[in-house]
Amino acid sequence: MADVKSLGDQLVELTVKEVNELASYLKETYGIEPAAAAVAVAAGPAAGGGAGAAAEKPTSMLY
Secondary structure: HHHHHHHHHHHHHOOHHHHHHHHHHHHHHOOOOOOOOHHHHHHHHHHOOOOHHOOOOOOOOOO
16 A cells, blocks of 8 residues: 555656656557546646635635
């Protein structure tokens, strides 16, 4: 199980460019085309912003 966790940690740290390279490698080498959603999820934290940026958005609801 430790190997799976290590792999997951490595995937989360990939940049968008690295995710694209990984997707190309998997497609060319194994014929696997990752779903766009899976690639977006993997790239999310490395892309910057994400949910953190949305949380900082001010609202107009004041009481």
